[in-house]
Amino acid sequence: MGELAAFIVLALVTLVPAVVVVTSSNIVRAALALVPTFLGVTGLYILLQAEFVAGIQVLIYAGAITVLILFVIMLTEGGTGVRVRQAHEQQPLGLLAAAVLAGLLLWVLGTTAWPRPDGALPQYTARHIGTTFLTSAVLVFEVTSLVLLVSLVGAIIIAKRER
Amino acid sequence: MTVQWPLEVARAAGLAVVVFTFLAVVAAMLGVLLERKISGWIQSRLGPKHVGPQGLLQTVADTIKLLQKEHITPRAADVVVFNTAPLIVAVAGLLDWIVIPFGPGLIVRDLNIGVLFFAAMASLTVIGILAGGFASNNKYALLGGLRSASQMISYELPMGMALIAVAMEAGTLSTVGIVEAQQGWLGAFAIRQFPAFVIFLVAATAEVNRVPFDLPEAESELVAGYFSEYTGMRFALFQLGEYAEMFAMAALATTLFLGGWKGPLLPPVVWFLVKMYAVVFFLMWMRWTYPRLRLDQLLNLSWKLLLPAGLLWILITGYRISF
Amino acid sequence: MLLLDWLYVGVFAVVGLLMAALPLAVVWALAPRMPYPQKTLTYESGVVPFGQAWAQFHVRYYLFGLVFVIFDVEVIYLYPWAIVFQELGKFAFVEMLIFLTILLVGLAYAWRKGALEWM
Numbered sequence: 001m002g003e004l005a006a007f008i009v010l011a012l013v014t015l016v017p018a019v020v021v022v023t024s025s026n027i028v029r030a031a032l033a034l035v036p037t038f039l040g041v042t043g044l045y046i047l048l049q050a051e052f053v054a055g056i057q058v059l060i061y062a063g064a065i066t067v068l069i070l071f072v073i074m075l076t077e078g079g080t081g082v083r084v085r086q087a088h089e090q091q092p093l094g095l096l097a098a099a100v101l102a103g104l105l106l107w108v109l110g111t112t113a114w115p116r117p118d119g120a121l122p123q124y125t126a127r128h129i130g131t132t133f134l135t136s137a138v139l140v141f142e143v144t145s146l147v148l149l150v151s152l153v154g155a156i157i158i159a160k161r162e163r
Numbered sequence: 164m165t166v167q168w169p170l171e172v173a174r175a176a177g178l179a180v181v182v183f184t185f186l187a188v189v190a191a192m193l194g195v196l197l198e199r200k201i202s203g204w205i206q207s208r209l210g211p212k213h214v215g216p217q218g219l220l221q222t223v224a225d226t227i228k229l230l231q232k233e234h235i236t237p238r239a240a241d242v243v244v245f246n247t248a249p250l251i252v253a254v255a256g257l258l259d260w261i262v263i264p265f266g267p268g269l270i271v272r273d274l275n276i277g278v279l280f281f282a283a284m285a286s287l288t289v290i291g292i293l294a295g296g297f298a299s300n301n302k303y304a305l306l307g308g309l310r311s312a313s314q315m316i317s318y319e320l321p322m323g324m325a326l327i328a329v330a331m332e333a334g335t336l337s338t339v340g341i342v343e344a345q346q347g348w349l350g351a352f353a354i355r356q357f358p359a360f361v362i363f364l365v366a367a368t369a370e371v372n373r374v375p376f377d378l379p380e381a382e383s384e385l386v387a388g389y390f391s392e393y394t395g396m397r398f399a400l401f402q403l404g405e406y407a408e409m410f411a412m413a414a415l416a417t418t419l420f421l422g423g424w425k426g427p428l429l430p431p432v433v434w435f436l437v438k439m440y441a442v443v444f445f446l447m448w449m450r451w452t453y454p455r456l457r458l459d460q461l462l463n464l465s466w467k468l469l470l471p472a473g474l475l476w477i478l479i480t481g482y483r484i485s486f
Numbered sequence: 487m488l489l490l491d492w493l494y495v496g497v498f499a500v501v502g503l504l505m506a507a508l509p510l511a512v513v514w515a516l517a518p519r520m521p522y523p524q525k526t527l528t529y530e531s532g533v534v535p536f537g538q539a540w541a542q543f544h545v546r547y548y549l550f551g552l553v554f555v556i557f558d559v560e561v562i563y564l565y566p567w568a569i570v571f572q573e574l575g576k577f578a579f580v581e582m583l584i585f586l587t588i589l590l591v592g593l594a595y596a597w598r599k600g601a602l603e604w605m
Binding site: 002026028029032035051052054055056058059062063064066067070071074075125126 | 168241243244247274275276279280282283284286287289290293294297298305308309312316319336
Binding site: 471482 | 554
């Protein structure tokens with residue numbers, strides 16, 4: 001009962017600002033509205049017993065990616081002096097696409113026979129995650145560092161070329 | 164064990180009020196007074212003396228004054244964002260305190276991801292600063308905000324390294340667990356993890372934009388940086404957030420490196436506060452001793468010195484523990 | 487209990503927000519409110535501001551933010567490793583050594599390419 005209430009609250013905290021993000025014409029407000037959206041997702045992770053993932057969600061998404069997005073917006077607006085506005089030219093088409101997608105998702109979710117786990121949810125503690133990626137998922141772990149390296153190099157090349 | 168949800172919510176709300184008040188009084192009011200007194204002594208003068216005994220009520224008077232100052236909103240400022248920014252900074256400074264252990268059992272909530280949670284909350288402050296800088300529609304505020312944000316994110320990484328080194332030593336991310344892992348005087352991590360301690364203190368000073376890392380707020384350079392356009396109580400909220408964050412860093416340093424509440428004879432809470440204030444005193448002492456670092460110097464310090472040093476220390480600690 | 491722990495966090499955030507907004511409400515009630523053009527003018531050390539409120543465009547802010555995100559993600563992997571590596575033996579240390587070396591190459595690259603320069 002309590003969990004349902006928590007879920008509803010968190011879902012609202014996630015979805016309402018998300019609507020603001022896609023509809024607001026003031027792009028800084030749109031970017032800032034991402035923060036409560038991310039925090040809502042953090043709460044949803046907690047409901048799924050994934051505490052570590054919740055922590056890094058705040059650290060990375062709310063703390064780093066939002067900052068990066070804000071940097072880009074401020075530099076674009078501040079650098080050119082032009083107020084960036086979110087245009088709503090394709091709103092009818094967008095709404096239609098969103099409605100179709102939502103309908104499709106709901107239909108799939110409703111008609112799939114989800115396997116019911118017996119007993120409690122598995123524990124996704126930091127300890128568990130650490131043990132996994134150092135033992136059974138080592139290769140994935142090492143490849144991740146390569147992916148990060150490639151992203152870093154790629155982004156620097158692109159950014160530097162713009163000068 | 165069934166959980167009484169309404170009771171817990173009430174308890175949480177009560178604790179939040181207590182902690183917020185503690186921060187407003189001890190961190191902001193007392194902290195600012197301490198700052199002014201210490202800076203006075205270091206500069207061979209007395210600091211505030213008239214309001215109340217030995218000037219103790221100075222900040223109370225200042226707060227009352229600020230409460231009735233006009234809130235000026237610059238024209239063309241984004242009003243919604245302009246008003247939300249100080250709130251973000253103040254709340255981020257408050258949330259950090261959830262994982263600070265004042266004594267055995269005296270912690271709001273001993274989260275399993277303790278130090279990770281602390282780092283995450285500290286990273287939320289940056290958003291408030293960027294928002295404030297931008298919404299002011301003032302080029303100095305914008306520049307100050309961008310510089311401040313760049314500085315803060317640059318120092319989040321070495322701070323994370325220091326936290327990880329301590330977590331390695333203690334084998335847990337929980338703040339209570341880390342205090343428990345420090346046995347006796349020589350067990351304090353300040354000794355075994357001295358490089359991490361140094362890195363943490365430097366990074367913490369930069370995270371709260373204090374001298375020698377306060378270029379983004381420098382009066383001589385950028386007026387007041389990102390809060391140039393903020394008047395009265397909104398300004399006070401930014402300050403509250405900053406001082407709360409500074410005290411939180413000092414409290415975390417105490418927990419992670421100085422053995423938290425442990426100590427002979429005196430009650431644990433007293434020990435904790437004594438140690439915390441010792442770190443705060445140290446931070447204030449640094450402020451009035453060192454000249455300000457230039458922005459490129461401070462960024463170089465973080466990326467080219469502290470980050471590699473932090474990584475190296477982690478490898479050394481790992482090697483020491485594994486082999 | 488996890489849910490309870492984070493309920494505290496949630497309540498703290500909400501109460502904190504309300505308590506921070508409280509002095510602002512007091513000001514709204516008590517303080518004078520007389521905006522006139524000179525007062526609401528953007529502050530520029532006493533002179534009338536000229537030009538737009540813009541800062542020079544420098545890609546360096548973006549580069550710092552970007553390198554920060556990449557390394558922040560790396561630090562995330564260090565957290566769980568830090569608490570379990572003791573129990574897993576030497577190979578856990580070596581695995582992290584490999585991971586960190588690859589990323590150190592990235593840092594060196596960023597350094598060489600001037601992504602970490604302010605000027």
